[in-house]
Amino acid sequence: MxxxxxxxxxxxxxxxxxxxxxxxxxxxxxxxxxxxxxxxxxxxxxxxxxxxxxxxxxxxxxxxxxxxxxxxxxxxxxxxxxxxxxxxxxxxxxxxxxxxxxxxxxxxxxxxxxxxxxxxxxxxxxxxxxxxxxxxxxxxxxxxxxxxxxxxxxxxxxxxxxxxxxxxxxxxxxxxxxxxxxxxxxxxxxxxxxxxxxxxxxxxxxxxxxxPTPDRLADASAPINATLLERARELVQTNLLSPTLGVDEICRTLGISRSRLYRLFEDLGGVVHYIRSRRLLDAHRVLSAGTDNRPIVNIAAERDFLDPADFSRAFKREFGYSPREVRLGLRPPSQPQANNTEPVGTFADLLYRLH
Structure with a gap:
């Protein structure tokens, strides 16, 4: 990147x-x-x-x-x-x-x-x-x-x-x-x-x-959809490692139809893409933290990327660099010194760390 x-x-x-x-x-x-x-x-x-x-x-x-x-x-x-x-x-x-x-x-x-x-x-x-x-x-x-x-x-x-x-x-x-x-x-x-x-x-x-402005208050559909979307996003985030996470599971939990779920995620590239993207982002977080020393293939499989080559391609497409580069290049120092002058990393690191 x-x-x-x-x-x-x-x-x-x-x-x-x-x-x-x-x-x-x-x-x-x-x-x-x-x-x-x-x-x-x-x-x-x-x-x-x-x-x-x-x-x-x-x-x-x-x-x-x-x-x-x-x-x-x-x-x-x-x-x-x-x-x-x-x-x-x-x-x-x-x-x-x-x-x-x-x-x-x-x-x-x-x-x-x-x-x-x-x-x-x-x-x-x-x-x-x-x-x-x-x-x-x-x-x-x-x-x-x-x-x-x-x-x-x-x-x-x-x-x-x-x-x-x-x-x-x-x-x-x-x-x-x-x-x-x-x-x-x-x-x-x-x-x-x-x-x-x-x-x-x-x-x-x-x-x-x-x-909200008065006209937004009058238009109830916008906040309702926003609330549903946020609930769906929260469901995805809290179940990233669940093998059952998918369209059917989200619809069943929220009590909405597949078509409505698809409409909610249209601007985010679709619900399947969103789940995949959040799993990639979570893998990025784990690899950059440096606290999980398992093979990258295991970290990927835990997030439903069962083909290592597919994971590597998807990861590089998402972030512009490979999983291995993250593990080797973005690992924080294990023992920060008292006068450490590089505590933040790159600007991108800072934004992706926010939660």
């Missing part, structure tokens, strides 16, 4: 005060020749979106920091003008379905989808789910984005799905945007012991500001 060039420029600054300071990830391409800056930026953001801009003689200088909050990730970025998209193919191949809460500090962003255009300016908050398509353009911008996995706000999943692709201009939306700005200011001085308090405060802020 990531080029050699990108790996060389993904650096983590030293932890100046204490090993217990909240871990951060730092990406910059400013030191690269202008001709290489665009490719490095494009590779870095590929888990989230595809950039459509062409390399420019003026270069594409980028600065991005990400704070590892365990269940959440907060990023601060300064990026040049560009166009971007996240289509169905990209969604299927990357497997991320977090919500993103975006607060623009300078510049502006325009997003489009059939029937809707959004203008995102400083002082507003944009809500976007990574499991739905997106296209748009942006000026030179600086801003913040907090990545929120679906399990973090499970009790608000219907409201959040209903708010997908929405710009909040209300007082509560501005309040959450201001909270992200303040959190960004404070994180550099906060320790890992404070993460539970940060998570609780962030959950409370999201809970307070997310409310």
């Amino acid at each position: 990531f080029s050699t060039t990108q790996r060389a420029i993904e650096t983590r600054p030293p932890l100046a005060q204490s090993p217990k300071l909240i871990r951060q990830y730092h990406f910059t391409n400013r030191h690269l020749p202008h001709a290489l800056q665009y490719d490095a930026w494009r590779d870095m953001v590929q888990p989230i979106m595809e950039l459509d801009a062409e390399p420019s003689a003026a270069g594409y200088a980028v600065e991005i920091k990400a704070w590892d909050l365990g269940r959440l990730a907060l990023t601060r970025s300064t990026t040049p003008p560009a166009t971007f998209h996240r289509d169905t193919l990209h969604i299927r191949s990357k497997g991320l379905d977090h919500w993103c809460f975006v607060a623009v500090k300078t510049g502006s962003v325009e997003t489009t989808r059939p029937g809707r255009t959004n203008q995102i300016y400083p002082g507003t908050l944009f809500i976007k789910s990574l499991h739905s398509p997106l296209a748009g353009s942006k000026t030179e911008t600086s801003g913040l984005c907090i990545f929120v996995p679906r399990d973090f706000c499970r009790e608000r999943v219907g409201a959040l799905d209903a708010a997908d692709d929405t710009v909040l201009c209300s007082g509560l939306g501005r309040l959450l945007a201001a909270y992200l700005v303040d959190l960004d200011r404070q994180l550099r001085r906060m320790t890992e012991d404070e993460i539970p308090s940060i998570l609780a405060a962030t959950h409370a802020m999201i809970d307070a500001c997310i409310a």
Whole structure:
């Protein structure tokens, strides 16, 4: 997924005060020749979106920091003008379905989808789910984005799905945007012991500001379908290793028809594809954790990939690299040193770890 060039420029600054300071990830391409800056930026953001801009003689200088909050990730970025998209193919191949809460500090962003255009300016908050398509353009911008996995706000999943692709201009939306700005200011001085308090405060802020608009409340089918989809997704996640997991099992548990289940998963590439994708993602998690030393073929078979060659091909198609590369290249150090300066890994690692 990531080029050699990108790996060389993904650096983590030293932890100046204490090993217990909240871990951060730092990406910059400013030191690269202008001709290489665009490719490095494009590779870095590929888990989230595809950039459509062409390399420019003026270069594409980028600065991005990400704070590892365990269940959440907060990023601060300064990026040049560009166009971007996240289509169905990209969604299927990357497997991320977090919500993103975006607060623009300078510049502006325009997003489009059939029937809707959004203008995102400083002082507003944009809500976007990574499991739905997106296209748009942006000026030179600086801003913040907090990545929120679906399990973090499970009790608000219907409201959040209903708010997908929405710009909040209300007082509560501005309040959450201001909270992200303040959190960004404070994180550099906060320790890992404070993460539970940060998570609780962030959950409370999201809970307070997310409310469906009147027209969404009138349209009951949208939240009902969102709730059913979330229940189905939860069923898949909690039964990944079950040999009986499949369409019939999900329909029986939820009490819905096969046709309705298929409609629920249409935007995710279909229910069978979704199960397969989540099993691959779980295999990726186990292999990268380095705590399960069984042969890769056994880990694959436990997730219903009985043909090792099929598993290897599917894994590489999903992530861009082989299972063996994950086991050999992404294994965390067994004994982290007190002044470890590389605690986070790549930006992609951070996003895939959120739960």
